[in-house]
Amino acid sequence: MENRLYKRDIISIADFNRNDLELVLETAAELKNSPRPDLLKGKVIASCFFEASTRTRLSFETAVQRLGGTLIGFSDAGNTSAKKGETLADSVNIISSYTDAFVMRHPQEGAARLASEFSSVPVINGGDGSNQHPTQTLLDLFSIRECQDKLDGLKVAFVGDLKYGRTVHSLAQALCHFGAEFTFIAPKALAMPDYILEELDEKGIKYRFSDSIEETAPQVDIIYMTRVQKERFDETEYKHIASRYILDVDSLKEAKDNLKILHPLPRVDEIAVEVDKTPYAYYFQQAENGVYARQALLALVLNEVV
Amino acid sequence: MRKKLQVEAIRQGTVIDHIPAGQGIKILDRLQLLDSNASITVGFNLPSKDQSHKDIIKVTSRMLTEQEANQLALFAPTATINVIDNYEVVDKFKMALPESLQGAFSCPNSNCITHNEPVDTHFSLREHKGDVRLKCRYCEKSFSKDIVAEL
Numbered sequence: 001m002e003n004r005l006y007k008r009d010i011i012s013i014a015d016f017n018r019n020d021l022e023l024v025l026e027t028a029a030e031l032k033n034s035p036r037p038d039l040l041k042g043k044v045i046a047s048c049f050f051e052a053s054t055r056t057r058l059s060f061e062t063a064v065q066r067l068g069g070t071l072i073g074f075s076d077a078g079n080t081s082a083k084k085g086e087t088l089a090d091s092v093n094i095i096s097s098y099t100d101a102f103v104m105r106h107p108q109e110g111a112a113r114l115a116s117e118f119s120s121v122p123v124i125n126g127g128d129g130s131n132q133h134p135t136q137t138l139l140d141l142f143s144i145r146e147c148q149d150k151l152d153g154l155k156v157a158f159v160g161d162l163k164y165g166r167t168v169h170s171l172a173q174a175l176c177h178f179g180a181e182f183t184f185i186a187p188k189a190l191a192m193p194d195y196i197l198e199e200l201d202e203k204g205i206k207y208r209f210s211d212s213i214e215e216t217a218p219q220v221d222i223i224y225m226t227r228v229q230k231e232r233f234d235e236t237e238y239k240h241i242a243s244r245y246i247l248d249v250d251s252l253k254e255a256k257d258n259l260k261i262l263h264p265l266p267r268v269d270e271i272a273v274e275v276d277k278t279p280y281a282y283y284f285q286q287a288e289n290g291v292y293a294r295q296a297l298l299a300l301v302l303n304e305v306v
Numbered sequence: 307m308r309k310k311l312q313v314e315a316i317r318q319g320t321v322i323d324h325i326p327a328g329q330g331i332k333i334l335d336r337l338q339l340l341d342s343n344a345s346i347t348v349g350f351n352l353p354s355k356d357q358s359h360k361d362i363i364k365v366t367s368r369m370l371t372e373q374e375a376n377q378l379a380l381f382a383p384t385a386t387i388n389v390i391d392n393y394e395v396v397d398k399f400k401m402a403l404p405e406s407l408q409g410a411f412s413c414p415n416s417n418c419i420t421h422n423e424p425v426d427t428h429f430s431l432r433e434h435k436g437d438v439r440l441k442c443r444y445c446e447k448s449f450s451k452d453i454v455a456e457l
Contacts (some may be wrong), residue, residue, distance in 0.1 A: 011319055012446060014446070062437055087422070087423055087424060088419065089423050089424055089425070090421075106419075107443035108399045108416075108417055108418065108419040109415060109417050109418050109419065109447070110418050110419040110420060110442065110444025110445040111419045111444075113419075113444045114419045114420075114423055114425055117425070129417050129445070130417070131446055131447065195447075198434065212363070
């Protein structure tokens with residue numbers, strides 16, 4: 001398959017077509033089965049986390065090291081020139097001149113796109129505010145394909161905070177390439193934003209709304225859980241809402257055999273710990289898959305042929 | 307029947323015609339025409355063959371910039387621009403919605419990186435259910451044109 005990702009910036013899942021997504025997933029599967037500790041040999045990768053994110057950073061850094069690359073960077077902008085008032089544009093301009101690729105996370109939306117305009121090397125977005133987190137979406141897709149043996153025509157339920165959850169938005173957008181059907185389960189205040197629903201309408205994607213995980217579980221292949229954040233509601237309201245959006249073993253009584261539960265983590269209390277022992281739980285494998293998805297992306301961006 | 311011009315002809319400059327009635331004052335404001343030194347003649351709520359009523363703005367000795375024309379297309383898509391030289395129309399064109407707008411408006415998303423960095427905003431435009439939506443190239447959020455213009 002032609003490597004369209006070679007030397008490309010990885011900013012938004014909206015920039016990927018179906019072939020690009022499949023290329024990353026194929027490569028991730030190959031790297032999971034057969035490690036390649038030479039693919040980034042001699043390459044220096046900047047890992048610049050202007051905002052802390054332990055799991056994403058460690059996952060990226062593990063991916064670089066497993067491919068034989070070297071890392072420079074920081075895990076918090078507090079000790080960098082950003083604190084002195086240096087623009088992101090200048091920081092990127094300089095750091096990219098030292099390296100072969102620039103992995104970054106930033107608290108402001110659009111930071112990665114902007115960085116790509118000032119970087120002399122490919123920029124990989126590790127999350128920009130509430131906007132995009134394309135590598136999370138790639139690892140989600142990889143995990144879905146791995147546990148269902150396919151991506152086409154799946155029925156996927158999204159549960160929890162669908163308003164602010166960028167992982168939900170990007171995954172829904174990516175699954176449109178594979179003809180998915182969606183069920184959205186969320187409190188009114190955290191419903192899927194209109195602009196995403198408009199995009200689904202334009203693409204002819206079927207979706208429905210539900211109030212009940214229990215009633216939805218028998219109809220879907222994937223339940224993608226997210227956390228309803230306490231701070232968005234007053235205490236009484238939260239208690240009322242939270243009880244309806246907690247996934248426990250009881251709500252899986254009628255689930256399909258192939259159902260798998262995903263969650264971008266960290267989990268708080270929206271998935272009962274008893275669910276971990278059921279065959280439906282897939283969120284820990286999903287987190288592990290982040291390393292393979294990121295290895296695949298780095299390998300493809302930095303090598304014409306993998 | 308004797309025809310009489312309801313707004314005085316200009317010798318040289320730009321006539322923005324077929325502005326939807328009621329929008330003329332907003333166009334004056336949006337394009338900051340009153341802040342310029344140009345002489346301006348305006349007509350509000352004039353009879354129109356095509357639109358029943360229209361507004362018209364005549365600006366002496368001044369051409370619209372591309373940025374101004376784009377903004378006009380956004381808020382008065384039915385408008386036509388006539389370029390006048392020696393009382394004659396030497397060029398005439400209809401407004402067309404541009405594919406993108408650069409540097410014309412701030413992004414309404416207060417957490418968009420464009421508020422802190424040395425770049426112009428950049429919106430791609432599309433029509434949706436009779437509204438024009440502007441999508442920020444950076445933060446990827448979509449906004450109604452009225453929200454973008456309010457700022």
